[in-house]
Amino acid sequence: MCGIFGVLNGSNDTFISQADVEEAIGLLSHRGPDDGGIEELFSGKGHKGFLGHRRLSIIDLEGGKQPMVDAHAGHVLTYNGEIYNYKSLRKQLQSEGYIFKERSDTEVILKAYQRWGRQCVEHLRGMFAFAIWDSAKGELFLARDHFGKKPLFYVQQGHSLYFSSEIKALLSLPTLSFSMDYDNIKNYLIYRYIPGPDTLIREIKKLPPGATLVWKDGRFDLTPYFVPAEATAIQSNISERDAVNDFWLKLDEAVELRMQADVPFGAFLSGGIDSSAIVALMSRHNHQRVRTFSVGFKEAEYSELSYAKVIADFFSTEHNELLVSHKDLIELLPKLIRYRDAPVSEPSDIAIYMLSMEASRTVKMVLTGEGSDEILAGYPKHAYERYGQLYRKLPGLLRRDVIEPLVYKLPYRFRRAKTAIRNFGIDRYDERMPGWFGAVDKSQASKLLRLNGQNDLPHIAPSRAGGSLRDILLFDQKSWLPDNLLERGDRVTMAASIEARMPFMDIQLAAFAATLPDKYRVRNLSTKWVLRQAMQGILPQNILDRPKVGFRIPVNEWFRTSMKAQLMDNLLSADSLSNQFYDSNILNKLVNEHVRGRQNHEKLLWTLLNLEIWMREYRSRIAF
Numbered sequence: 001m002c003g004i005f006g007v008l009n010g011s012n013d014t015f016i017s018q019a020d021v022e023e024a025i026g027l028l029s030h031r032g033p034d035d036g037g038i039e040e041l042f043s044g045k046g047h048k049g050f051l052g053h054r055r056l057s058i059i060d061l062e063g064g065k066q067p068m069v070d071a072h073a074g075h076v077l078t079y080n081g082e083i084y085n086y087k088s089l090r091k092q093l094q095s096e097g098y099i100f101k102e103r104s105d106t107e108v109i110l111k112a113y114q115r116w117g118r119q120c121v122e123h124l125r126g127m128f129a130f131a132i133w134d135s136a137k138g139e140l141f142l143a144r145d146h147f148g149k150k151p152l153f154y155v156q157q158g159h160s161l162y163f164s165s166e167i168k169a170l171l172s173l174p175t176l177s178f179s180m181d182y183d184n185i186k187n188y189l190i191y192r193y194i195p196g197p198d199t200l201i202r203e204i205k206k207l208p209p210g211a212t213l214v215w216k217d218g219r220f221d222l223t224p225y226f227v228p229a230e231a232t233a234i235q236s237n238i239s240e241r242d243a244v245n246d247f248w249l250k251l252d253e254a255v256e257l258r259m260q261a262d263v264p265f266g267a268f269l270s271g272g273i274d275s276s277a278i279v280a281l282m283s284r285h286n287h288q289r290v291r292t293f294s295v296g297f298k299e300a301e302y303s304e305l306s307y308a309k310v311i312a313d314f315f316s317t318e319h320n321e322l323l324v325s326h327k328d329l330i331e332l333l334p335k336l337i338r339y340r341d342a343p344v345s346e347p348s349d350i351a352i353y354m355l356s357m358e359a360s361r362t363v364k365m366v367l368t369g370e371g372s373d374e375i376l377a378g379y380p381k382h383a384y385e386r387y388g389q390l391y392r393k394l395p396g397l398l399r400r401d402v403i404e405p406l407v408y409k410l411p412y413r414f415r416r417a418k419t420a421i422r423n424f425g426i427d428r429y430d431e432r433m434p435g436w437f438g439a440v441d442k443s444q445a446s447k448l449l450r451l452n453g454q455n456d457l458p459h460i461a462p463s464r465a466g467g468s469l470r471d472i473l474l475f476d477q478k479s480w481l482p483d484n485l486l487e488r489g490d491r492v493t494m495a496a497s498i499e500a501r502m503p504f505m506d507i508q509l510a511a512f513a514a515t516l517p518d519k520y521r522v523r524n525l526s527t528k529w530v531l532r533q534a535m536q537g538i539l540p541q542n543i544l545d546r547p548k549v550g551f552r553i554p555v556n557e558w559f560r561t562s563m564k565a566q567l568m569d570n571l572l573s574a575d576s577l578s579n580q581f582y583d584s585n586i587l588n589k590l591v592n593e594h595v596r597g598r599q600n601h602e603k604l605l606w607t608l609l610n611l612e613i614w615m616r617e618y619r620s621r622i623a624f
Contacts, residue, residue: 003028010159148209148482159218271307274369
């Protein structure tokens with residue numbers, strides 16, 4: 001895993017110096033502490049820019065130096081990620097006459113580009129963000145993997161293009177200026193993250209997942225090459241037995257492929273079925289004990305360490321545990337916001353960062369269960385969404401004036417019912433989807449905010465394959481995953497200089513899952529049916545039978561006690577930068593209702609707190 005950076009200068013635009021490039025790349029050193037390099041780019045007209053790289057060595061430790069130059073072809077590559085099918089691609093390209101000098105997957109990308117041009121991305125199975133300078137064509141080719149596991153941010157100024165794995169490197173450039181995108185604050189409150197391609201910084205965009213961008217002579221061509229199979233896949237007539245067997249084989253292969261490494265590696269283990277399945281399959285292919293890492297809390301009702309220990313003992317792993325407290329959140333939140341260059345959308349990010357730091361003491365790569373819920377339908381919302389159509393047929397007066405007010409007054413333990421009823425009442429797909437995990441709905445955000453000129457919510461079309469389950473999975477795969485969970489996973493592990501690999505997000509496994517009949521993923525109120533069946537006889541029954549718990553941190557309680565002062569200072573004090581955005585009466589009511597235990601507004605308050613800390617951390621570089 002690595003960090004990449006580059007600049008391509010257009011005609012009459014201001015050049016940046018190599019010293020500025022070195023400083024920018026230095027800010028990515030946590031992504032690649034093992035090596036680094038800069039390559040100056042030329043065309044027939046002379047200097048065109050620079051490509052830079054920071055390397056975390058996982059495969060071919062002696063080779064694979066970047067930026068990688070093929071002088072004969074006139075190509076220069078800087079690349080972040082892992083290509084899991086690089087060995088088979090290498091054999092294929094060798095059979096066609098391509099000559100390789102190294103063992104790395106980096107060289108495979110270069111040769112694949114030479115063989116297939118821009119269509120090379122369609123042959124890659126893995127996670128990646130890369131840039132290839134083609135001096136003969138005088139163009140730069142940028143690409144991001146299918147689901148957006150690896151980040152790529154860019155700025156267009158004049159005819160020039162600047163790009164990086166992380167925003168901080170772009171912010172360091174003295175020739176560029178930046179401003180806050182006020183139009184996206186409403187979206188941030190609704191989603192708890194900024195939906196792509198936008199960021200909270202107006203000038204900086206994300207290259208969308210499954211897309212390429214070509215720069216030539218100051219002209220930009222952005223082209224999608226992938227849409228999740230959930231959008232179009234037709235449900236097959238496969239039998240239950242064959243579905244379970246085929247799924248098991250594909251997941252087992254995905255795990256084995258991701259165990260390719262020349263360095264020590266392990267797994268994050270929560271005790272849920274996803275990470276437990278990964279550890280079980282790793283144990284099949286590993287000749288040594290699997291190293292596992294788990295995190296928990298002193299508050300027993302939030303901690304899953306006991307379940308993780310069951311799996312660790314069952315598979316005789318080399319197990320490591322870590323405890324997190326409120327003090328860790330208070331101390332580490334500003335630091336993690338700086339690593340992410342954005343508000344931290346999930347409190348669990350801090351725990352995962354600490355776990356990554358612990359793991360980095362003994363391994364350089366981990367496998368995780370990320371993506372299972374979004375591929376196999378693992379959240380309660382996937383089971384509940386189908387009932388929304390029935391609810392919306394009830395008279396509006398009954399819903400708005402009777403049911404919803406009653407449900408709103410229910411205690412916190414009924415949080416899922418409250419979320420479901422709130423979302424059942426939203427007719428529009430693009431408004432209902434973010435509501436399942438968002439902080440507020442569109443109407444509530446409008447009442448809280450004093451800002452004008454808000455953008456409409458990003459439009460994500462429903463699945464053309466039809467069905468409420470496929471609609472919500474498509475939203476998960478196009479928005480929730482790349483802009484929240486995968487961005488989180490990349491940033492918190494890279495901050496600790498370790499690589500995270502996600503077998504459930506294998507492109508072939510996801511395509512297969514999209515063809516399964518709905519009942520093979522959700523059956524009644526039971527989720528991830530095919531995974532539970534595939535792991536019968538492999539995992540302990542009490543792990544298979546566990547309902548979805550989720551990785552929750554007791555922020556609800558901490559905001560009322562140990563984090564109350566921090567919350568009040570950031571949101572209600574005279575020093576607050578963000579409270580200018582809000583109706584003060586509504587904001588005061590939200591804070592007071594929560595700290596007095598009358599309502600639980602932890603999602604919204606966490607969202608507001610993070611925006612405030614982000615503004616305080618970045619006010620010297622971004623115009624507010």
